[in-house]
Amino acid sequence: MTEQNGKTTDGKKKVCIVGSGNWGSAIAKVVGNNVKSLDEFETEVKMWVFEEEINGRKLTEIINTDHENVKYLPGHKIPENVIAVPDLIDSAKDADIYIFVIPHQFLPKVCQQLVGNIKSTALGVSLIKGFTMKEGGGIALISSEVENTLKIPCAVLMGANIANEVASENYCEATIGINNKDQGLLLKKLFQADYFRIVVCEDEDTVELCGALKNIVATGAGFADGLGYGDNTKAAVIRLGLMEMVKFCEAFYHGSTQSTFLESCGVADLVTTCYAGRNRKVAAAFVKSGKTIEELEKEMLNGQKLQGPPTAEEVNFMLKSKNMEDRFPMFTAVHKICKGDLPVEEFINCLKNHPEHM
Numbered sequence: 001m002t003e004q005n006g007k008t009t010d011g012k013k014k015v016c017i018v019g020s021g022n023w024g025s026a027i028a029k030v031v032g033n034n035v036k037s038l039d040e041f042e043t044e045v046k047m048w049v050f051e052e053e054i055n056g057r058k059l060t061e062i063i064n065t066d067h068e069n070v071k072y073l074p075g076h077k078i079p080e081n082v083i084a085v086p087d088l089i090d091s092a093k094d095a096d097i098y099i100f101v102i103p104h105q106f107l108p109k110v111c112q113q114l115v116g117n118i119k120s121t122a123l124g125v126s127l128i129k130g131f132t133m134k135e136g137g138g139i140a141l142i143s144s145e146v147e148n149t150l151k152i153p154c155a156v157l158m159g160a161n162i163a164n165e166v167a168s169e170n171y172c173e174a175t176i177g178i179n180n181k182d183q184g185l186l187l188k189k190l191f192q193a194d195y196f197r198i199v200v201c202e203d204e205d206t207v208e209l210c211g212a213l214k215n216i217v218a219t220g221a222g223f224a225d226g227l228g229y230g231d232n233t234k235a236a237v238i239r240l241g242l243m244e245m246v247k248f249c250e251a252f253y254h255g256s257t258q259s260t261f262l263e264s265c266g267v268a269d270l271v272t273t274c275y276a277g278r279n280r281k282v283a284a285a286f287v288k289s290g291k292t293i294e295e296l297e298k299e300m301l302n303g304q305k306l307q308g309p310p311t312a313e314e315v316n317f318m319l320k321s322k323n324m325e326d327r328f329p330m331f332t333a334v335h336k337i338c339k340g341d342l343p344v345e346e347f348i349n350c351l352k353n354h355p356e357h358m
């Protein structure tokens with residue numbers, strides 16, 4: 001390979017991972033290992049790290065020396081060809097593929113910083129679950145925010161992927177949502193491993209919507225758990241939550257294919273998050289502790305971020321502006337409970353009186 005001004009001349013794609021939290025670090029392990037043996041990609045992968053100090057050492061220095069993200073993914077080695085970079089622009093310049101994997105609340109600011117600093121021919125892929133709020137009452141998909149701000153196409157990768165389990169190489173699946181076949185195959189090569197099997201799906205909006213919306217349902221599942229209800233109740237939360245997810249896609253994003261909900265991004269991610277996710281865990285503690293969600297997030301997650309409560313707020317922002325809160329009672333109740341506007345015990349009444357039973 002020859003290098004000229006930081007640009008490859010042999011057609012190999014440079015990959016940049018924008019983010020290095022729990023999932024960002026796990027996917028760095030998958031991608032970092034894959035690129036070593038794939039001709040299509042450069043072996044070195046840059047990973048943007050939001051810098052912080054841990055016991056007097058910079059996190060980037062720890063990752064580049066010890067090859068472990070000791071704060072967000074302790075106990076798992078990150079391949080040595082993944083280079084942690086504290087400066088966003090330095091990490092991102094000249095890349096051909098951007099993997100966006102940061103808590104969704106930080107995406108707009110990060111995108112703004114990248115404007116004018118990336119290749120116009122680049123491809124993005126978002127692993128981020130959530131929405132951005134638009135002025136005037138609407139919400140936007142994260143992939144649309146990337147496309148509109150950076151003027152590059154942006155695919156998505158969603159699935160039943162608890163980061164620590166992926167990092168442990170326990171078998172699981174994921175869905176890539178993209179409607180360009182060649183780019184879909186390229187991304188599949190980049191992400192697929194023998195323990196991480198990928199299905200490429202053209203119904204990209206639905207893939208992304210499933211990933212974002214299931215975090216609201218998982219927060220509801222945590223409330224039911226915290227209230228002491230059992231597995232039958234949780235199954236009802238999952239079922240009614242899935243009905244609201246389907247209805248939401250029908251109401252606002254026409255053209256969903258029902259089979260997309262059967263991919264890993266759909267029912268599978270909903271189930272795993274309602275049993276094993278951070279949103280469920282913190283929501284259950286919320287019921288028992290009397291503390292706020294924000295307090296518990298700080299106490300329980302060591303810097304990791306919840307996506308369910310802010311996503312419930314974003315969805316409610318839109319539903320309220322369209323007078324449609326009562327058509328999505330679970331999404332609405334989760335938001336109100338998180339905000340302290342509804343007692344958590346009312347969550348069970350929301351299930352009992354759900355329009356699906358009328």
Ligand SMILES: NC(=O)C1=CN([C@@H]2O[C@H](COP(=O)(O)OP(=O)(O)OC[C@H]3O[C@@H](n4cnc5c(N)ncnc54)[C@H](O)[C@@H]3O)[C@@H](O)[C@H]2O)C=CC1
Binds near residue numbers: 023024306
């Ligand atoms: N953790 C998981 O099991 C999975 C997470 N996801 C999704 O991936 C996305 C990223 O999640 P994680 O990697 O788990 O993140 P995380 O929950 O571990 O968040 C911590 C990350 O946020 C960064 N951060 C803190 N303040 C920041 C700021 N002001 N600006 C930019 N970054 C800042 C931290 O440096 C750290 O890298 C989310 O949308 C999540 O829903 C998807 C599948 C699995």
Ligand SMILES: O=C(CO)COP(=O)(O)O
Binds near residue numbers: 307
């Ligand atoms: O998205 C996830 C699994 O696919 C992780 O969910 P939590 O953010 O609730 O941990």
